[in-house]
Amino acid sequence: MSESLLTQKKVCEIISFSNKLKQDSLDKQSIIRDYLYEMLDEGSFPKPQKFGRTSRWFKSDIEQWLKKQKENI
Numbered sequence: 001m002s003e004s005l006l007t008q009k010k011v012c013e014i015i016s017f018s019n020k021l022k023q024d025s026l027d028k029q030s031i032i033r034d035y036l037y038e039m040l041d042e043g044s045f046p047k048p049q050k051f052g053r054t055s056r057w058f059k060s061d062i063e064q065w066l067k068k069q070k071e072n073i
Contacts, residue, residue: 005049005056012036014062 006014012032039045046065048055 004059006059006062008033008036008048008055011057011062014066 015036016032036045040047046057046061048057
């Protein structure tokens, strides 16, 4: 069985819940997306897998990142 891959939108939704941000407007979605790419640039977030111009994250990588964030609280 292959591992689940998550879209940028789904990853942003997960991050928004982990950071208690609500995604009820395009501005907040943009902020969350910017935060995602800021963390990628810093090396503090799992790198996506590239499929052409599309990025996908392994669900297990995101789950590990969330667990680590909870441990650091």
